[in-house]
Amino acid sequence: MTIEHDIPLSEFTTFRIGGAARFFAHARSLEDLRQALAFAREKNIPYFILGGGSNLLVSDDGFPGLVIRVELRGVSSRRDGDDVLVEAAAGESWDALVDYAVANDLQGIENLSGIPGTVGGAPVQNIGAYGSEVSSSVETVSVVDAEDGGAKELSRDDCRFAYRTSIFNTSDRGRYIVAAVTLRLRPRGAPALSYDAIAREFEGKAAPTLREVREAVLAARKKRGTLAGTYQNAGSFFKNAVVDDERFEKIRAIVLAKRAGEGAGCCPDPWHWELGSGEHKVAAACLVHCAGFPPGTRDGDAGTSPQQTLAVTNFGSATARDIRAFAGKIAESVRALFGVELEIEPVFVGMERLDAGENALS
DSSP: OOEEEEEESGGGSTTOOOOEEEEEEEEOSHHHHHHHHHHHHHHTOOEEEESSOTTEEEOTTOEEEEEEEEOOOOEEEEEETTEEEEEEETTSBHHHHHHHHHHTTEESSGGGTTOOSBTTHHHHHTOEETTEEGGGTEEEEEEEETTTOOEEEEEHHHHTOBTTBOGGGTTTTTTEEEEEEEEEEEETOOOOOOSHHHHGGGTTSOOOOHHHHHHHHHHHHHHHTOSTTSSEEOSOOBOOEEEEHHHHHHHHHHHHHHHHHHOGGGSOSOOEEEEETTEEEEOHHHHHHHTTOOTTOEETTEEEETTEEEEEEEOSSOOHHHHHHHHHHHHHHHHHHHOOOOOBOSEEESSOOOOTTTSOOO
16 A cells, blocks of 8 residues: 555545645555554554545645545445345445445435445435435444454444434544445335425326436436535535424524515425424525525635535635635524524534534634
């Protein structure tokens, strides 16, 4: 394995933003991965694991340590009772894996079509879209323990999945490096049509195939500007908000007033979901739009996608500082109008996060 020096990171991220990594390694095997970790320990420098770069905002100053790009490859499948277990290495394209499942008539992840990035990133963030989350299909996650280089296999329960979270980005952040993911899929299973926008595509028609659902999801993502390669962004920049009954009633009053004045386009239904136990999930896109940031809002080369207000976008030569400052304005406006602290989705590399209460947003 070769350690490279001063490699620009912008070409490895969907934002197309980021300075250079002091050191850079391509990990094409578990042994490469272990050697890279050993190099970081020997030099006493920080390291960062890079997959598809689809959920990152990298500092303009780059990263002062070692960036390890996981490029493990391979997909295999085997029967397990009535199901099929599909194992994919962390460096495989996530969307290519979805296409593989659909081509083999394996149901379970078709609604996750078009999500950029690699397989290794899927369980970290517990990726989700159109009524599905990857956690519902995960059987096991194979990892390398960064503390000792040992290989481990974690069950779905071990991963402690929740909305956009897992142990990989919470309690054990930085400890485990995903090497492979095994999914439990259903041969010839009926597609999941729990998301209204996708279900409406097939109203009055024959039951759709997995391929038809995948194509509908891809079309929807393209329309929203979140399909890989459409714009230079990281998809949704903020997570949907979870609030209690009292806060929700205040939000509802503001949203209904906005819709009465501007039309339902600012917050199309559904814009909220009841979670039970007095909690509600509110679409962050609705909050952002109502706070004064509709699609296409720009501040220089940083702005909201023309097709999706939630996708903070680099329209040309925006810097990480530009993106961070623009997102900070959104967060502050939402806080002032709704009393809601938005939580960001992308990982910030080499710079402070925007999490409310941690640091200033300017």
